Amino acid sequence: MSQKAKSVDSPLLTAENIKKHFPVETGIISRFLGDEEFVRAVDGVDIELREGETVGVVGESGCGKTTLGRTVARLYEPSDGSIHFDDQEITDVSGDRLKKLRKNIQVIFQDPMSSLNPRKTVGEIVAKPLEIHDLASGDEKRERVIELFEEVGLQESHLDRYPHEFSGGQRQRVGIARALAVEPKLIIADEPVSALDVSVQAQIINLMKRLQAEYGISYLFIAHDLSVVKHISDRVAVMYLGKIAEKGSTEEIFENPQHPYTRALMNSIPRVDKKRSRRDILLEGTPPSPSNPPEGCPFHSRCPEFIGDECVDREPELEQVSGDSGSEDSSHVVACHWQEKSVEERQEQDPFN
Amino acid sequence: MISRLINTVSRRLTGGSETHLFGIRSNLLERFSRILKRDRKAQVGLSIVAVVSLIAIFAPVIAPYDPMSQNFPVMQPPTFTGAHPLGTDSFGRDLLSRVVFGARLSLAVGLSAVAFGTLIGVPMGLYAGYYGGWVDDLLMRMVDTMWAFPALLIAILAVAIHGQSIWVPIFAIGFALIDDFARITRGEVLSIREEEYTLAAESIGMGKFKIMFEEILPNAVAPILVQYTVSTARAILTEATLSFLGIGVKITTPTWGSLLRQGRGFIQQAWWISIIPGLIIMITVLGINLFGDALRDAFDVKESGGT
Numbered sequence: 001m002s003q004k005a006k007s008v009d010s011p012l013l014t015a016e017n018i019k020k021h022f023p024v025e026t027g028i029i030s031r032f033l034g035d036e037e038f039v040r041a042v043d044g045v046d047i048e049l050r051e052g053e054t055v056g057v058v059g060e061s062g063c064g065k066t067t068l069g070r071t072v073a074r075l076y077e078p079s080d081g082s083i084h085f086d087d088q089e090i091t092d093v094s095g096d097r098l099k100k101l102r103k104n105i106q107v108i109f110q111d112p113m114s115s116l117n118p119r120k121t122v123g124e125i126v127a128k129p130l131e132i133h134d135l136a137s138g139d140e141k142r143e144r145v146i147e148l149f150e151e152v153g154l155q156e157s158h159l160d161r162y163p164h165e166f167s168g169g170q171r172q173r174v175g176i177a178r179a180l181a182v183e184p185k186l187i188i189a190d191e192p193v194s195a196l197d198v199s200v201q202a203q204i205i206n207l208m209k210r211l212q213a214e215y216g217i218s219y220l221f222i223a224h225d226l227s228v229v230k231h232i233s234d235r236v237a238v239m240y241l242g243k244i245a246e247k248g249s250t251e252e253i254f255e256n257p258q259h260p261y262t263r264a265l266m267n268s269i270p271r272v273d274k275k276r277s278r279r280d281i282l283l284e285g286t287p288p289s290p291s292n293p294p295e296g297c298p299f300h301s302r303c304p305e306f307i308g309d310e311c312v313d314r315e316p317e318l319e320q321v322s323g324d325s326g327s328e329d330s331s332h333v334v335a336c337h338w339q340e341k342s343v344e345e346r347q348e349q350d351p352f353n
Numbered sequence: 354m355i356s357r358l359i360n361t362v363s364r365r366l367t368g369g370s371e372t373h374l375f376g377i378r379s380n381l382l383e384r385f386s387r388i389l390k391r392d393r394k395a396q397v398g399l400s401i402v403a404v405v406s407l408i409a410i411f412a413p414v415i416a417p418y419d420p421m422s423q424n425f426p427v428m429q430p431p432t433f434t435g436a437h438p439l440g441t442d443s444f445g446r447d448l449l450s451r452v453v454f455g456a457r458l459s460l461a462v463g464l465s466a467v468a469f470g471t472l473i474g475v476p477m478g479l480y481a482g483y484y485g486g487w488v489d490d491l492l493m494r495m496v497d498t499m500w501a502f503p504a505l506l507i508a509i510l511a512v513a514i515h516g517q518s519i520w521v522p523i524f525a526i527g528f529a530l531i532d533d534f535a536r537i538t539r540g541e542v543l544s545i546r547e548e549e550y551t552l553a554a555e556s557i558g559m560g561k562f563k564i565m566f567e568e569i570l571p572n573a574v575a576p577i578l579v580q581y582t583v584s585t586a587r588a589i590l591t592e593a594t595l596s597f598l599g600i601g602v603k604i605t606t607p608t609w610g611s612l613l614r615q616g617r618g619f620i621q622q623a624w625w626i627s628i629i630p631g632l633i634i635m636i637t638v639l640g641i642n643l644f645g646d647a648l649r650d651a652f653d654v655k656e657s658g659g660t
Contacts, residue, residue, distance in 0.1 A: 075552055
């Protein structure tokens, strides 16, 4: 969003090879025999974020995007990989340093009903981070909370009400005010609008954009809705089964999608004026289980542009999209075997190109 | 009548607006009074609980005689009027006075036993549910072990060590209730732990201890409170059992259970010595259970408040 931020070289957040595996509850005997099963929610993801930048993470539900966000926010312990934030290694900080980190990374949650404690007034909820980090107390605290309320479009009179007295959009504003209270550098927004009405979605997105311009916050914006991501993101990462399928600037991803999965997601956005092409195949079925992912390319079982044995035998690496595909963005990477094919072969595959 | 009283009390306590009362949204009282208005069972339950509690509190005022004095004719049948409305027992003690004082002890034992179980069981369930992993395994296996010991066995053990006193049934019954409270709390915590507000609390830097007692426990209070009432009824029954078997309070102490026991030998000559305390136990336990049901209904709509 802001021009100044993009010129800063060293990224605010660098996460390398992040893995988060959840053990599946098994009996004590199979655990003893080493028969433990894991759900590979996030399986080796690299992501970086510069100051003031918004990176969108998209994918179907169950692809691990929420887990990625929570791992980066250190709400989950990463199983592997390293996270750097603001020139510091934060992969396994704990105690006071973790608390300090919490002041810089905040989370906005998906479900505005469940993310606010029903037994506390919204005033108490927003004041809590100020207390925890000793930022304000007494009258000063109250004033700060009122200020935050006004900043997110709520009123002072709302202060002593309970979450259930608000609409979904208002509740999400409370959640944003809570995240904003400590003036964080990074906000992980985990599907912040997917539980809201479309008209309210736009309001919240605009609010988030305004706050970003005002405070220079970076967003890791997680969503399953591409059109929402398009509006707010500078760069986009597409996730499938715990891995990144394609990554690049928002423009590149939307104008020149390379991965069949990305294209399928694009097609899932309803449009009125569109001639259909052979590539307009909508995805069917659900993603395979992340506890037992397919061999080779994780997407091969549903891929509409399946090549053959190589997709089953070998997992494609993330590689820079070659100039042949019309890409001008050096950061545009994709994990697909089609990238190894010549231009002719690819054109043959898509007669409408 | 009662519901209007509760309404007034709740408004007095909270100054008319919604605030916290022990971490519970206080409109609970209003909701409870609404349930009272239309639910006959709740009315009966609350009335019984109120009457028994009042009798227990004002026992010295209500009881016509000293429950220990043996100055009256032996085994007089109940007349429901006159000097000894419920008759006298085999030692010539006034049965009404003994039942009234018995309410005091039986309720005290019941409530304290449940308090004992709650104070230990709830924190155990809270820790087990929130920390999970080996803490959960350790605590819950302890609870499983406790589950294997009936209150009766523990009472016999306690009597053997400590001799007969009022503390024996409190400890024995309370100990047997720990596992119930631990399990219920743990189950509740397991679901609340997955709520996003717990994660949100973590993300703003709250410590685990604070999260447990500030975010999780207030949301788990409802089922614990319902369990508390139901367990009180059970505790009163168990106390009666223990006293009947002679391993509860001292034989002279007038609890409802010990009254039952004293009448056992004379059931053919003087049925009232056993039957009357028995009936009173039954009515009280029924009343508390009905009250617990109404409380559960009041809590049931916990999230549906305004929307």
